[in-house]
Amino acid sequence: MKVFRVKGTFQMGRVRAQSFETEVAADDEARAREILYSDIGSKHGTPRRRIAITSVEEVPPDRVESSVARAKAGLLQ
Numbered sequence: 574m575k576v577f578r579v580k581g582t583f584q585m586g587r588v589r590a591q592s593f594e595t596e597v598a599a600d601d602e603a604r605a606r607e608i609l610y611s612d613i614g615s616k617h618g619t620p621r622r623r624i625a626i627t628s629v630e631e632v633p634p635d636r637v638e639s640s641v642a643r644a645k646a647g648l649l650q
Contacts, residue, residue, distance in 0.1 A: 574646040576632045576639075577605040584611055584623040596637060598645035602629050615619050 579646035580594045610621050637643045
């Protein structure tokens with residue numbers, strides 16, 4: 574399993590746009606996007622149409638910062 578760093582913004586309320594950068598463990602880029610939509614939607618009650626992903630990039634195993642993503646990808650040392 575790979576780790577992807579996903580960046581973008583989502584709308585909180587009517588006016589405020591909140592930026593985010595998170596690492597997600599997934600098999601491919603499309604699945605990483607789906608996991609992110611699900612995560613932000615459940616935590617903040619934000620519909621998918623209000624989440625704007627600006628970039629998705631694969632992170633090398635030695636550069637993964639999130640301990641949760643590292644554990645889900647099986648990269649624990």
